[in-house]
Amino acid sequence: xxxxxxxxxxxxxxxxxxxxxxxxxxxxxxxxxxxxxxxxxxxxxxxxxxxxxxxxxxxxxxxxxxxxxxxxxxxxxxxxxxxxxxxxxxxxxxxxxxxxxxxxxxxxxxxxxxxxxxxxxxxxxxxxxxxxxxxxxxxxxxxxxxxxxxxxxxxxxxxxxxxxxxxxxxxxxxxxxxxxxxxxxxxxxxxxxxxxxxxxxxxxxxxxxxxxxxxxxxxxxxxxxxxxxxxxxxxxxxxxxxxxxxxxxxxxxxxxxxxxxxxxxxxxxxxxxxxxxxxxxxxxxxxxxxxxxxxxxxxxxxxxxxxxxxxxxxxxxxxxxxxxxxxxxxxxxxxxxxxxxxxxxxxxxxxxxxxxxxxxxxxxxxxxxxxxxx
Amino acid sequence: xxxxxxxxxxxxxxxxxxxxxxxxxxxxxxxxxxxxxxxxxxxxxxxxxxxxxxxxxxxxxxxxxxxxxxxxxxxxxxxxxxxxxxxxxxxxxxxxxxxxxxxxxxxxxxxxxxxxxxxxxxxxxxxxxxxxxxxxxxxxxxxxxxxxxxxxxxxxxxxxxxxxxxxxxxxxxxxxxxxxxxxxxxxxxxxxxxxxxxxxxxxxxxxxxxxxxxxxxxxxxxxxxxxxxxxxxxxxxxxxxxxxxxxxxxxxxxxxxxxxxxxxxxxxxxxxxxxxxxxxxxxxxxxxxxxxxxxxxxxxxxxxxxxxxxxxxxxxxxxxxxxxxxxxxxxxxxxxxxxxxxxxxxxxxxxxxxxxxxxxxxxxxxxxxxxxxxxxxxxxxxxxxxxxxxxxxxxxxxxxxxxxxxxxxxxxxxxxxxxxxxxxxxxxxxxxxxxxxxxxxxxxx
Numbered sequence: 001x002x003x004x005x006x007x008x009x010x011x012x013x014x015x016x017x018x019x020x021x022x023x024x025x026x027x028x029x030x031x032x033x034x035x036x037x038x039x040x041x042x043x044x045x046x047x048x049x050x051x052x053x054x055x056x057x058x059x060x061x062x063x064x065x066x067x068x069x070x071x072x073x074x075x076x077x078x079x080x081x082x083x084x085x086x087x088x089x090x091x092x093x094x095x096x097x098x099x100x101x102x103x104x105x106x107x108x109x110x111x112x113x114x115x116x117x118x119x120x121x122x123x124x125x126x127x128x129x130x131x132x133x134x135x136x137x138x139x140x141x142x143x144x145x146x147x148x149x150x151x152x153x154x155x156x157x158x159x160x161x162x163x164x165x166x167x168x169x170x171x172x173x174x175x176x177x178x179x180x181x182x183x184x185x186x187x188x189x190x191x192x193x194x195x196x197x198x199x200x201x202x203x204x205x206x207x208x209x210x211x212x213x214x215x216x217x218x219x220x221x222x223x224x225x226x227x228x229x230x231x232x233x234x235x236x237x238x239x240x241x242x243x244x245x246x247x248x249x250x251x252x253x254x255x256x257x258x259x260x261x262x263x264x265x266x267x268x269x270x271x272x273x274x275x276x277x278x279x280x281x282x283x284x285x286x287x288x289x290x291x292x293x294x295x296x297x298x299x300x301x302x303x304x305x306x307x308x309x310x311x312x313x314x315x316x317x318x319x320x321x322x323x324x325x326x327x328x329x330x331x332x333x334x335x336x337x338x339x340x341x342x343x344x345x346x347x348x349x350x351x352x353x354x355x356x357x358x359x360x361x362x363x364x365x366x367x368x369x370x371x372x373x374x
Numbered sequence: 375x376x377x378x379x380x381x382x383x384x385x386x387x388x389x390x391x392x393x394x395x396x397x398x399x400x401x402x403x404x405x406x407x408x409x410x411x412x413x414x415x416x417x418x419x420x421x422x423x424x425x426x427x428x429x430x431x432x433x434x435x436x437x438x439x440x441x442x443x444x445x446x447x448x449x450x451x452x453x454x455x456x457x458x459x460x461x462x463x464x465x466x467x468x469x470x471x472x473x474x475x476x477x478x479x480x481x482x483x484x485x486x487x488x489x490x491x492x493x494x495x496x497x498x499x500x501x502x503x504x505x506x507x508x509x510x511x512x513x514x515x516x517x518x519x520x521x522x523x524x525x526x527x528x529x530x531x532x533x534x535x536x537x538x539x540x541x542x543x544x545x546x547x548x549x550x551x552x553x554x555x556x557x558x559x560x561x562x563x564x565x566x567x568x569x570x571x572x573x574x575x576x577x578x579x580x581x582x583x584x585x586x587x588x589x590x591x592x593x594x595x596x597x598x599x600x601x602x603x604x605x606x607x608x609x610x611x612x613x614x615x616x617x618x619x620x621x622x623x624x625x626x627x628x629x630x631x632x633x634x635x636x637x638x639x640x641x642x643x644x645x646x647x648x649x650x651x652x653x654x655x656x657x658x659x660x661x662x663x664x665x666x667x668x669x670x671x672x673x674x675x676x677x678x679x680x681x682x683x684x685x686x687x688x689x690x691x692x693x694x695x696x697x698x699x700x701x702x703x704x705x706x707x708x709x710x711x712x713x714x715x716x717x718x719x720x721x722x723x724x725x726x727x728x729x730x731x732x733x734x735x736x737x738x739x740x741x742x743x744x745x746x747x748x749x750x751x752x753x754x755x756x757x758x759x760x761x762x763x764x765x766x767x768x769x770x771x772x773x774x775x776x777x778x779x780x781x782x783x784x785x786x787x788x789x790x791x792x793x794x795x796x797x798x799x800x801x802x803x804x805x806x807x808x809x810x811x812x813x814x815x816x817x818x819x
Contacts, residue, residue: 171463174433178457179477179528189476193467277467280510315485323482 094161164195422593456525
């Protein structure tokens, strides 16, 4: 029965894919995905090499346009890692704030406060601390930049996730409760899908905001120290201070190209995919489309990978957690570590705030400078 | 006697106010649900039907008392039950098949087993061929079929239904009801008992083997009886009509209320005496009802009235209660009879009506009398609305306070006892020196 209807869906022809005989397009499809995957892999290796390489606070920034693709890749990597951190933080923070009334009372006002602190005021303290943490590798400096981008990205995402969780319809929650969903099933089938649309749009906004901070934190002067990281931001700053109009135009062109590519390769497909999470009663007429999503959906090798690896893995995890949750007699109890997580998070934030207030550049310099002399 | 599946002993639900007072939503109630029956829970809005359902199903804990499941205390756990909601509560991001599979996944069944069971259940409820559709592609009736399939696929001992047909159009609801009944009678659905919450009296009489009628403020069982009419039931049969009429009578029987008589100063004692509850009816609706009654010789059957106005009991009852509260009508064994004051009101013009309404309201409605006297004692004849909300807060839940206040506003403004500026939230005395004179009324506004 089910096989019949599935096949009908798969046979529906669409777009340019119906013009050519099936095999050619599907092979081209896979080749494209493979090429993109390879490029990504290469980029990650190169970035990792640089990050784990020796500590060089002043990388010489070339104004040659040929260096731009590499710089763009470094900048993208910073934004991507910062975004990944933001997402992880968002899920944990939003979840605790939404379900722990005690924690909610201070976590949400705290979010408001943190949101309104200008990111650039953190810059000196964070940078010096990160460099101190990892003085041998470039990683420290890189991580400082990433952390700053993170603080510019994370708050609106956390708030969006929290308020989505808070507005899940009562009856949907009750459905999950009456059928005794495991916490994991509730998360993957109710909470995360419900929050998806808000998370997607806030992610776009956050990443866009990340570009702004990138400019500032790739190149800056602290007292007598001059820090430079290879990237689009430092390229543009170097070009601007040298008055090199040719380089500026090239830098801006590459930046626009990156933004368009990100939109086409990442955001469009994600928006088109997230369409199904809309809480609407009837189907809307204008559905967002994405050619990348089409390619991914039609890819045979990805489909095979999903069937062989992803689906069975997710399935066994889900079943394991469901059975474990059923076996427990009292699922309603809050686990003990939940409380400690809240305490630990609170302490971390307090420290972070103290650190931001107390960690002004002068006092940091006065601590670090004599050390470096000796 | 059969062993009860669910037994509630002395369960009650109340909310504790910040000042330590309690608002009772459900008065202490005993209730037992037996196998092989369809139980219908009927009651006007605000009688706590859904709250009772949630306590019996384990979704909500009673404030006091205990629910037993096969003799074992439930104690915060969810027993083997299924639930169907008025709003369907389907997951829009999952296909029909995936929606029906979710409870099975929660039960830890393997993929093959889940698919097999879900397909079988979709077949039973008539959704064959819609497996890969998303809920938003389906009509309301089809969505509720998915709701039924999802609830039944776990083979629940008790199927709870919270107004499952209320959001469907009349024909779809009728169709779905009869299909459900047919499946139940031919024992095709794997559940031992159905517990249905509804405000539709005919629906209850059509489906149920046992009807429990709830009263409100606080919610409590007012009647509990078996229905022995053979299935399928004929809406036009004498017995059916008799039964529906009887339930109307039960629902409208005057309840003894201990109305708090307030001092003219407007001071309220802290005692927890029950406060007069305004039925949520607009003055215009009350006038309409009285006109209709006057046309029909002053007395009519409630069931007829509801039918002729094509109103459900939930909508009609507050209007009848409003007319009764004002002394314009009275209830006699399920009939509504217009009083002398009511006739006078129905037969006069709009301005005199306002005067009559004002007299009746000040005589019978404590909150309006209270507002009037407070406004008169104050030198500037105006007061913040918070003052009255605070008074109501002591007796009603948060939502009910809003509704009570809104109704009081409608009535008070209609009767020209006071006026209200929603911007500043202030009540002020209407200029009554030239009462009921249309020209000066206009000039004062």
